[in-house]
Amino acid sequence: MTNIQTNGVTQSVRPLEPQPAAIVVGASSGIGAALVKELAKRGYRVGALARREDKLDELVAGIKGQTLVKAIPHDVTDYEAIPDVFSQLVDELGGLDLIIYAAGVMPNVGPEEYDFEKDRQQVEINLLGAMGWLNLAARRFQITKSGTIIGIGSVAGDRGRKGNPAYHTTKGALATYLESLRNRLADSNVQVTTIKPGFIDTAMLDGVEGTFWVISPERAAELILNAAEKKRQIAYVPFQWRFVMLIIKYIPSFIFRKLSV
Amino acid sequence: MPTLKPELPDDHLEYVEAWGRASGSVAHVFRPSTIDELKKNFKLAQETGRTIGFRGGGNSYGDAFGNRENMVLDLSRLNRITDWNPETGIIKVEPGVTVEQLWRYVLADGWWPPVVTGTAKTTVGGCAAMNTHGKNGFVMGTFGDHITEFEMLMANGRKKVCNREKNSELFHAAIGGFGMFGCFTSLTMQLKKIYSGHLEVEGCSRPNLASAMSWFDENRDGADYLVGWLDSTAKGSGFGRGEMHKARYLQPGEDPAPARTLSLQAQAIPDSIMGIIPKSSMWFYMGFFFNNFGMKMVNTGKYVAARMLTGEKGKKYQQPHAAYHFLLDYVPGWKWGYGRGGLIQYQTFFPKKTAEDAFAALLKLNQERRMPNYLTVVKRHKPSDFLVSYSPDGYSMAMDFRITRHNREAVSRMARAMDEIVVKHHGQFYFAKDSTLRPDIAQQTMGTEKVAEVIRLKKKYDSKFFFQTDLWNRVFAPLAKK
Numbered sequence: 001m002t003n004i005q006t007n008g009v010t011q012s013v014r015p016l017e018p019q020p021a022a023i024v025v026g027a028s029s030g031i032g033a034a035l036v037k038e039l040a041k042r043g044y045r046v047g048a049l050a051r052r053e054d055k056l057d058e059l060v061a062g063i064k065g066q067t068l069v070k071a072i073p074h075d076v077t078d079y080e081a082i083p084d085v086f087s088q089l090v091d092e093l094g095g096l097d098l099i100i101y102a103a104g105v106m107p108n109v110g111p112e113e114y115d116f117e118k119d120r121q122q123v124e125i126n127l128l129g130a131m132g133w134l135n136l137a138a139r140r141f142q143i144t145k146s147g148t149i150i151g152i153g154s155v156a157g158d159r160g161r162k163g164n165p166a167y168h169t170t171k172g173a174l175a176t177y178l179e180s181l182r183n184r185l186a187d188s189n190v191q192v193t194t195i196k197p198g199f200i201d202t203a204m205l206d207g208v209e210g211t212f213w214v215i216s217p218e219r220a221a222e223l224i225l226n227a228a229e230k231k232r233q234i235a236y237v238p239f240q241w242r243f244v245m246l247i248i249k250y251i252p253s254f255i256f257r258k259l260s261v
Numbered sequence: 262m263p264t265l266k267p268e269l270p271d272d273h274l275e276y277v278e279a280w281g282r283a284s285g286s287v288a289h290v291f292r293p294s295t296i297d298e299l300k301k302n303f304k305l306a307q308e309t310g311r312t313i314g315f316r317g318g319g320n321s322y323g324d325a326f327g328n329r330e331n332m333v334l335d336l337s338r339l340n341r342i343t344d345w346n347p348e349t350g351i352i353k354v355e356p357g358v359t360v361e362q363l364w365r366y367v368l369a370d371g372w373w374p375p376v377v378t379g380t381a382k383t384t385v386g387g388c389a390a391m392n393t394h395g396k397n398g399f400v401m402g403t404f405g406d407h408i409t410e411f412e413m414l415m416a417n418g419r420k421k422v423c424n425r426e427k428n429s430e431l432f433h434a435a436i437g438g439f440g441m442f443g444c445f446t447s448l449t450m451q452l453k454k455i456y457s458g459h460l461e462v463e464g465c466s467r468p469n470l471a472s473a474m475s476w477f478d479e480n481r482d483g484a485d486y487l488v489g490w491l492d493s494t495a496k497g498s499g500f501g502r503g504e505m506h507k508a509r510y511l512q513p514g515e516d517p518a519p520a521r522t523l524s525l526q527a528q529a530i531p532d533s534i535m536g537i538i539p540k541s542s543m544w545f546y547m548g549f550f551f552n553n554f555g556m557k558m559v560n561t562g563k564y565v566a567a568r569m570l571t572g573e574k575g576k577k578y579q580q581p582h583a584a585y586h587f588l589l590d591y592v593p594g595w596k597w598g599y600g601r602g603g604l605i606q607y608q609t610f611f612p613k614k615t616a617e618d619a620f621a622a623l624l625k626l627n628q629e630r631r632m633p634n635y636l637t638v639v640k641r642h643k644p645s646d647f648l649v650s651y652s653p654d655g656y657s658m659a660m661d662f663r664i665t666r667h668n669r670e671a672v673s674r675m676a677r678a679m680d681e682i683v684v685k686h687h688g689q690f691y692f693a694k695d696s697t698l699r700p701d702i703a704q705q706t707m708g709t710e711k712v713a714e715v716i717r718l719k720k721k722y723d724s725k726f727f728f729q730t731d732l733w734n735r736v737f738a739p740l741a742k743k
Contacts, residue, residue, distance in 0.1 A: 012735045015284035015324050015696040016673040087268050094329045144276045144287050
């Protein structure tokens with residue numbers, strides 16, 4: 001493939017010093033980019049995918065150290081291309097131990113706006129892309145009886161709020177899809193972790209008001225990988241959100257719709 | 262994306278685990294049962310841009326039969342015995358025939374494989390590719406010494422017949438060449454005539470390393486097999502103490518009823534211990550001892566028992582061949598006792614002169630780092646004339662180390678320290694056991710010229726590097742690139 005980028009590190013895998021391999025889908029910025037850096041720091045061989053080639057260049061160039069990083073420009077809505085890119089990347093990395101689906105969009109939607117194009121874009125990127133990628137990983141992990149799948153959902157998936165119906169829908173559906181994968185793969189020694197981030201200091205937060213407990217994407221990346229390592233099924237990042245969402249989940253609808261949450 | 266490799270369907274994907282269970286990789290595993298199918302697998306690999314690695318019985322401790330994300334051809338279904346002459350003891354087999362299949366086939370005619378591994382689950386193809394050894398290396402050499410001819414399927418799809426006269430360069434490279442030159446499709450071997458199904462075994466104990474080592478040369482005359490076990494946990498005056506076993510074939514007339522001892526029934530390994538404890542669950546109970554404290558008890562207990570039962574002078578008894586040779590099959594699944602992390606073996610070969618110092622240094626290092634090896638076995642060897650030879654006129658020591666989730670790094674560091682001892686004492690490594698060798702150490706122990714010759718012949722017989730394994734990629738690929 002002509003447009004595959006690599007930091008040029010070559011390394012052989014030694015039996016006692018395994019270098020696990022990870023793929024991050026949606027790595028151009030925000031949590032995805034931070035995850036790539038954190039994985040490299042932890043000794044993973046990383047395959048990074050994102051739509052924006054210039055961002056990938058920047059990312060690969062910025063990673064120092066001994067770990068191999070490969071990057072391929074890819075649009076997750078190009079569903080037909082996914083199997084080829086997946087097998088190419090797994091081949092180049094020499095295996096696959098972890099896959100993280102971090103691609104997601106959240107366009108601004110006004111209170112009286114019902115824009116099908118915006119909704120469709122979110123469903124395609126936040127949900128269908130995840131199915132395209134994670135199905136392939138799930139099948140492989142089921143056969144090889146090992147592996148970890150991480151899906152980046154959102155606290156927004158726990159309730160259908162007023163703000164952006166499609167966003168809440170996709171994140172809620174993603175959580176359900178991941179739960180199904182988890183149950184399906186339980187006998188195959190495969191770990192599936194659903195991450196529900198609160199406010200992370202990324203471009204997605206630009207223009208959003210009333211934020212609190214904001215953490216950096218780097219910190220979020222650490223917490224996400226720690227949660228998967230500890231074999232968490234669902235992890236709120238940062239963890240305080242767990243308590244907030246526990247309450248929010250059980251607020252009756254007739255009250256919920258009157259609140260400005 | 263025009264340069265993409267054509268996709269290989271994932272229905273043959275498997276996790277290929279090292280025998281020691283400490284590592285593994287995922288590959289497309291195919292199990293051809295005919296030579297035609299084997300050729301088709303070659304073609305499929307070429308069409309999809311994959312490399313091929315071979316797997317026999319899958320008893321290599323490390324990554325010798327793994328081939329990450331590429332193809333692994335498991336040859337265990339190519340297991341036909343195609344010709345047998347009970348007069349001459351010459352047998353022709355396909356590569357997937359196991360040592361067990363072999364000895365069971367020829368025993369009643371009064372023959373035995375001249376060199377056998379500690380488990381009978383290995384295949385003839387695998388033994389030839391790794392050029393394995395047994396407890397009789399000092400007299401019978403290696404497995405390859407008894408192969409008279411083989412046929413090999415080369416990367417270009419052609420067959421080559423090799424023996425010591427014809428294609429002798431390839432003959433000497435492919436035996437011990439760990440599957441890097443081609444695929445054995447047929448092997449012809451000369452077996453050893455025996456006159457009884459029993460061996461005369463003599464066990465004795467030795468109180469320290471020097472005396473354990475000198476035991477070998479004191480006893481080699483008249484012995485057909487010599488093997489020593491060392492108590493790796495003993496310190497002070499008992500450092501390097503052990504239990505030694507020598508054995509010899511019975512001569513014609515010594516066994517009053519050879520037809521009886523040469524029967525399969527007489528060779529059956531019992532499936533319970535003392536007639537009551539079923540061996541199929543033994544590994545579970547062994548697990549309680551696979552830790553530093555438990556192993557101290559086991560090692561000490563074994564030595565004390567040997568000392569009491571046989572003493573330094575020794576005690577003679579008769580034992581069936583199978584029970585004597587295939588100790589690793591004695592307790593089925595014993596490796597599971599090591600737990601999830603499995604084990605690795607670190608086996609090194611030293612010339613006579615340096616062996617004792619080297620063994621002492623290695624055992625001391627293990628003790629100092631509180632990572633004693635759990636099973637230490639010493640054997641005596643003689644040189645072989647194959648390209649990738651590992652045995653000098655000297656001794657080998659095999660050490661088993663338990664691997665856990667937490668000690669990988671520490672064991673790995675210790676292996677590096679052991680490597681230094683090996684280099685300093687002119688030691689050698691053996692690929693069927695290896696998990697830790699690095700390219701620079703391979704170059705130092707094998708010698709620059711030997712490595713260059715391996716790479717030259719690899720390029721000559723497999724110019725596109727069609728045959729690869731994780732072992733090749735770990736140790737030789739970086740050297741081939743230079």
